[in-house]
Every structure is written in structure tokens, then in C-alpha cells.
Amino acid sequence: MKSDNAREQTLKFFRTGEHDCSYLPEQRSRTLFLDPELKYSQKLYEDLTHSGFRRSGKHLYRPDCQNCHACIPSRIAVHEFQMKRRFRRINKLNNDISIELKPCTYRDADYALYERYINLRHSDGDMHPPNKDSYSDFLAINHDFSFQIRYLLNGNVVGIAVTDQLKTGLSAIYTFFEPALDRRSLGVFSILKQIELCQKLDLPYLYLGYWIPGCKKMNYKTSYQPVELLIDNQWHQIELE
DSSP states (O other): OBOSSOTTOBOOEEEOOOEEOSSOTTOEEOEEEEOTTSOOOHHHHHHHHHTTOEEETTEEEEEOOSSOOOOEEEEEEGGGOOOOHHHHHHHHHTTTOEEEEEOOOOOHHHHHHHHHHHHHHOTTSTTOSOOHHHHHHHHOOOOTTEEEEEEEETTEEEEEEEEEEETTEEEEEEEEEOGGGGGGOHHHHHHHHHHHHHHHTTOOEEEEEEEOTTOGGGGGGGGSSSEEEEETTEEEEEOOO
16 A cells, blocks of 8 residues: 555554454454554545544554454545534533633643543453553654644533644544533533534534444444444444434
8 A cells, every 4th residue: 555645655454363352342453553663744644544444542543353343434525514402401401611722732631530430430351450551652742733622611621632734524532521520421521512513614524433243332333323334344324213
């Protein structure tokens, strides 16, 4: 595969060995990823996103499992987004939260929030126990196309969404928030605000990552309609709930 900026350059991809799947316990997983030493362009990132890749830190990757194809890339068609009563209620509940956009960089207070979130919400996941190095490698790399959406309540940061901007949309990389404010549904609120930002920027899609049938943690991604899924290398609008 050749890049648009340097057609003589051959792109290298690597594949991990098999390991236990984080989402479907009965499955084995492996991952295909772009050469981490390559300084890739935003155009290449966009092209790979359209074919199902995601970004994690400096890595562009997609699942490449031998016996399972459950991970399906998903995106929201934001200009057709259906604002349900539940979503309006969550927006109203959080109308005292203000928003600021900041570069991705390491801040002690941000890490402390992330640490509380992982310890209380995802103590059974791959990111537990949290540490500053893994946080920095995952969420504090300042790419030209990356930024933080920061949610503030009474001047205090209660949530952060790390987001990438592509020509066809925003890509929601990861969101974490104050676990003590569970009743506010800040995860849902963050997606609603990213949809709103897409609409303001006239970007057609919000990329949500992989929807995995049978995985309760990923069920929320089909709540935002219309959702499009990448099936057989084509994006299809699917009605799922």
C-alpha cells in the first residue's frame, strides 16, 4: 500500500499474536497495526479510518482476529441524528456544565480524574490499574488533529473527551469523567456534545469505534440513530436499538 504523500513509500503493517479478548471472554484476539515508527499524515489516518482503523495513542490499528469478526466499526450520521426524549433530558440535566477545547497534554488534575474513573468504573478492564505512563501514551499525545473537549462544573473539570478531527468527521477516541456524578450520564452527554460540535463544523460523521454484538459495554453505540456500520468494506445505515 502506498501513501498519497509519498507514493514510493511502502506502508508496513504488523500483527500481534493471539491473546484473550477484552470484550468477548470466549474468543481469542489479535490486532493489525500500522508501523508505529511511521509519521503518518492526516490524509492517511482518514483513509485508514474509512476502512475500519482506530487510533490509540500513536498507533493506528484494527482487529484482525482469525475466528471472530464481531468488532464492527460504527459512526453516527450527525446531520440526520434523532434527538430522543432521553437525550433531551440528559442535556437539560447538564445545562450547568460549560465546555472548553484544549490541546492534548499531560496535566496532573486530568490524570487524577482518569485514575478515579478507571478505578471505580473499569477495575476489571485492560487499563486497570491506571498509571501515568500509560495515560500519557494513550491520551496526552498532542497530534495536530487531536484536542480535548473539557466539561466544567463550577470551574472544575468533571469530564474530558479526547477527540480527533478528520475531514469527514470527528473521531471519539476516549471519554472519562467524574464517577461520583453518575446520575448525570456524562458519557452520553459527551457524545451528544461531540455530535453537536460535528454539526457546528459541518462534519457529516462522528466515529465511535467498534460496536460488538453480544458485548454489553458496546451496546450504547447503537442508541444514537442513524448509526452506520462498516460491513464487507461498505458503510451501511442500520436501524438497531
